[in-house]
Amino acid sequence: MRQKIVAGNWKMNNDKAETKALIKGIKKAIKKLSLKNTRVIISPSYVNLSAAIKKADNSKIEVAAQNMHQAKNGAYTGEISADMLKSINIETVIIGHSERREYFNETDAILAEKMDAVLSNGLEAIFCFGEKLEERKSENHFAVVESQLKNALFHLEAANFKNIVLAYEPVWAIGTGETASPEQAQEMHAFVRETISKKFGKEVADNVSILYGGSVKPANAEEIFSKPDVDGGLIGGASLKAEDFAAIIKAI
Numbered sequence: 001m002r003q004k005i006v007a008g009n010w011k012m013n014n015d016k017a018e019t020k021a022l023i024k025g026i027k028k029a030i031k032k033l034s035l036k037n038t039r040v041i042i043s044p045s046y047v048n049l050s051a052a053i054k055k056a057d058n059s060k061i062e063v064a065a066q067n068m069h070q071a072k073n074g075a076y077t078g079e080i081s082a083d084m085l086k087s088i089n090i091e092t093v094i095i096g097h098s099e100r101r102e103y104f105n106e107t108d109a110i111l112a113e114k115m116d117a118v119l120s121n122g123l124e125a126i127f128c129f130g131e132k133l134e135e136r137k138s139e140n141h142f143a144v145v146e147s148q149l150k151n152a153l154f155h156l157e158a159a160n161f162k163n164i165v166l167a168y169e170p171v172w173a174i175g176t177g178e179t180a181s182p183e184q185a186q187e188m189h190a191f192v193r194e195t196i197s198k199k200f201g202k203e204v205a206d207n208v209s210i211l212y213g214g215s216v217k218p219a220n221a222e223e224i225f226s227k228p229d230v231d232g233g234l235i236g237g238a239s240l241k242a243e244d245f246a247a248i249i250k251a252i
């Protein structure tokens with residue numbers, strides 16, 4: 001079912017004490033919100049996932065991982081498997097963030113394997129995609145996004161989309177302070193929904209949540225979230241301050 005979602009991607013920030021303190025702050029700040037049909041997700045680093053789950057227990061906050069390896073187990077030094085995440089009660093994983101694509105060479109083919117691993121393990125994926133600045137400037141942004149979706153998702157079954165959240169993150173808007181305009185976000189989200197509809201049918205497309213990510217702040221969240229095909233946000237920098245994150249949640 002299509003849901004409103006505000007997800008915070010903490011990236012490589014916050015040690016254990018900071019993780020617990022930030023969760024405490026978010027819990028306090030959102031305590032009185034009704035959050036009907038709205039999910040709040042945070043995504044701390046691997047080493048703090050267990051502490052985060054414990055701290056977020058009995059609250060409105062879900063905890064997700066930022067990445068996962070596609071293999072079941074084996075000689076992959078430094079990597080984390082689905083079984084390991086499941087063993088600490090993680091149910092959601094971010095896949096395909098542009099920083100993983102850029103700095104860790106995660107290709108569409110690898111991301112397709114990661115999606116298979118996430119879904120076959122009964123986990124939920126927040127699948128990220130989005131064009132780079134030069135691709136937008138050369139007006140190739142729709143083609144780039146279409147190919148990212150095709151290459152990583154089009155081998156899946158329609159039923160898999162029950163466990164997929166999409167996150168459009170134009171790379172030029174991540175951490176730059178430059179946000180896609182609400183119109184640009186809406187235009188791309190509508191295109192993504194149409195692309196999903198053509199391949200998997202209207203019901204799947206109507207029910208999938210599509211988040212926008214890229215310099216979402218308390219000041220611009222409401223306008224971006226007001227667009228009909230924008231179902232929420234994947235928040236980086238502004239998710240690291242409880243008041244800012246709470247203000248973005250309120251904006252939904």
Ligand SMILES: O=C[C@H](O)COP(=O)(O)O
Nearest residue numbers: 009174175214215236237
């Ligand atoms: O995953 C989150 C995005 O990379 C957005 O980051 P940002 O809000 O700091 O621009």
